[in-house]
Amino acid sequence: MxxxxxxxxxxxxxxxxxxxxxxxxxxxxxxxxxxxxxxxxxxxxxxxxxxxxxxxxxxxxxxxxxxxxxxxxxxxxxxxxxxxxxxxxxxxxxxxxxxxxxxxxEEDSLGxxxxxxxxxxxxxxxxxxxxxxxxxxxxxxxxxxxxxxxxxxxxxxxxxxxxxxxxxxxxxxxxxxxxxxxxxxxxxxxxxxxxxxxxxxxxxxxxxxxxxxxxxxxxxxxxxxxxxxxxxxxxxxxxxxxxRRLSEQNERRRQWAARYREALSGVGDLRLPPEDGSERISVYHRFVVRTSQRDELMTFLKERGIGTGIYYPEPLHRQKAWREAGFPELSLPRSERVAKESLALPIFPELTESEFEEVVSAVRAFFGA
Incomplete structure (x- = not known):
């Protein structure tokens, strides 16, 4: 599918x-x-x-x-x-x-x-x-x-x-x-x-x-x-x-995010998005996981017809535009590592149960879970 x-x-x-x-x-x-x-x-x-x-x-x-x-x-x-x-x-x-x-x-809240x-x-x-x-x-x-x-x-x-x-x-x-x-x-x-x-x-x-x-x-x-x-x-x-529909749509995203979290917790080396807790209410514009096998997982999912995205492949200081503008070379290892590990899985309000199960099944299969 x-x-x-x-x-x-x-x-x-x-x-x-x-x-x-x-x-x-x-x-x-x-x-x-x-x-x-x-x-x-x-x-x-x-x-x-x-x-x-x-x-x-x-x-x-x-x-x-x-x-x-x-x-x-x-x-x-x-x-x-x-x-x-x-x-x-x-x-x-x-x-x-x-x-x-x-x-x-900062890794925990991504700020x-x-x-x-x-x-x-x-x-x-x-x-x-x-x-x-x-x-x-x-x-x-x-x-x-x-x-x-x-x-x-x-x-x-x-x-x-x-x-x-x-x-x-x-x-x-x-x-x-x-x-x-x-x-x-x-x-x-x-x-x-x-x-x-x-x-x-x-x-x-x-x-x-x-x-x-x-x-x-x-x-x-x-x-x-x-x-x-x-x-x-x-x-x-x-x-x-x-x-007028935004709050309802955001709630659907949170519901799918909770389902993903339940289904993928403890799978391989996946690091899941920050949890809301009592202070935060997220709206899950993207559901971004992290893994040291990001590129391999992306290829595996693509072969099964599952869309993914990378946001963003390079941090700001590693873009060609930064160098062309004459700004200093920087070493920001945390941002550089996160950029190499991050992968967005499908999440939108109209996602279906069968599509969700397809994504979860494929991710778990990749990690042998």
């Missing part, structure tokens, strides 16, 4: 009628930008994340860049980010005019190692981007303490973590700005590129609101130079429909 890593077609019938009805209304008026659906989505997202302000933007990458600019990060500043993040974190820092400083990851963060701080350090990998909240207390002690701006890349919680608070609301990708494969997903930024800071909110529209506060009145990063009405319709 073939089992896809992800199947985007399966949830479309559930929202198709609602989305197409919304699209008809949009095309009747041809108000394609800055319309009622964008405003409604932003209000609904602010309520969902329990934050004061939410703004739709063009992508998760743009959300990060706009967040840095809105927080005053720019030329001459340094921004720390963990090595196991995504290249968009580096790109956003560079676009803002700042310099990225990559640090070692930045607090001691590595402390060691990387210089008089030029102005911000820290933390990435909640695969939908798992990082351990936030030491990070919040470091930021407070050193006066650093905390920006959360929560692109994998729509709806995740830490100690009862939504991920994305701990930093000055929370940034989300809402691209096609995310838990909260549009039918194309889309993003979201959230904040409780009024001054930052003002900048975010207008940075995305060329700094235009009123028609042809540009108070500062900005960018074109708009979430259009058609995508806002889709995101409104999916936001």
């Amino acid at each position: 073939a089992v896809p890593l992800l199947d985007l077609k399966r949830d479309w019938p559930e929202i198709r009628e609602e989305v197409e009805a919304g699209w008809r209304k949009v095309t009747e008026t041809m108000r394609l930008l800055n319309g009622e659906n964008l405003l409604a989505f932003e209000e609904e997202a602010a309520r969902f994340f329990r934050t004061k302000y939410a703004f739709g933007v063009g992508s998760g990458t743009e959300a990060l860049w706009l967040a840095l600019i809105a927080c005053g990060i720019g030329q001459g500043d340094e921004v720390i980010v963990q090595a196991n993040g995504f290249v968009a974190d580096i790109e956003a820092i560079l676009w803002a005019g700042a310099r990225p400083v990559v640090v070692e990851m 930045p190692d607090p001691e590595a963060v402390k060691a990387a701080i210089t008089p030029r350090t102005k911000a820290l981007i933390v990435v909640h990998m695969y939908g798992h909240p990082i351990t936030l207390e030491p990070i919040l303490e470091i930021c407070e002690r050193h006066g650093l701006v905390l920006i959360e890349d929560a692109s994998h973590a729509h709806g995740a919680e830490y100690r009862g608070q939504k991920i994305g609301t701990f930093g000055k700005v929370g940034c989300f990708s809402c691209g096609p494969v995310k838990n909260l997903n549009a039918l194309g590129d889309a993003g979201l930024v959230i904040t409780d800071d009024e001054e930052v909110a003002f900048k975010l609101r207008y940075l995305r529209v060329h700094g235009q506060v009123k028609k042809n009145e540009h108070h500062f130079y900005g960018f074109n990063s708009r979430l259009d009405e058609l995508q806002a319709v889709v995101l409104r429909a999916r936001l």
Whole structure:
């Protein structure tokens, strides 16, 4: 039986009628930008994340860049980010005019190692981007303490973590700005590129609101130079429909994750994802296991028609782009080892029982369990 890593077609019938009805209304008026659906989505997202302000933007990458600019990060500043993040974190820092400083990851929660963060701080350090990998909240207390002690701006890349919680608070609301990708494969997903930024800071909110529209506060009145990063009405319709179902969809992911954990615990040298415990609620954007036989397991599953993924094959400091930009060669053995061991197994709300059993059976067979 073939089992896809992800199947985007399966949830479309559930929202198709609602989305197409919304699209008809949009095309009747041809108000394609800055319309009622964008405003409604932003209000609904602010309520969902329990934050004061939410703004739709063009992508998760743009959300990060706009967040840095809105927080005053720019030329001459340094921004720390963990090595196991995504290249968009580096790109956003560079676009803002700042310099990225990559640090070692912490294995238990997959966030930045607090001691590595402390060691990387210089008089030029102005911000820290933390990435909640695969939908798992990082351990936030030491990070919040470091930021407070050193006066650093905390920006959360929560692109994998729509709806995740830490100690009862939504991920994305701990930093000055929370940034989300809402691209096609995310838990909260549009039918194309889309993003979201959230904040409780009024001054930052003002900048975010207008940075995305060329700094235009009123028609042809540009108070500062900005960018074109708009979430259009058609995508806002889709995101409104999916936001209403997000909590239910996330719960289905958690149920499949619990089943995987029960079925694969103690199998071979598999290291399973972080457990939630009493403080964390993960949303399992990916179910990523680790094994010293990652490549062999991936090949074994592929031969049986089972989709897998690697997120990400190389840490940020080992990418060619890092070297081409002239940044220093780094040795971060933990991040490098984890990158070589990690493999994502199929997990999505519409996964079937037979598909789940097929994956589990194949993984156990590989290890002779």
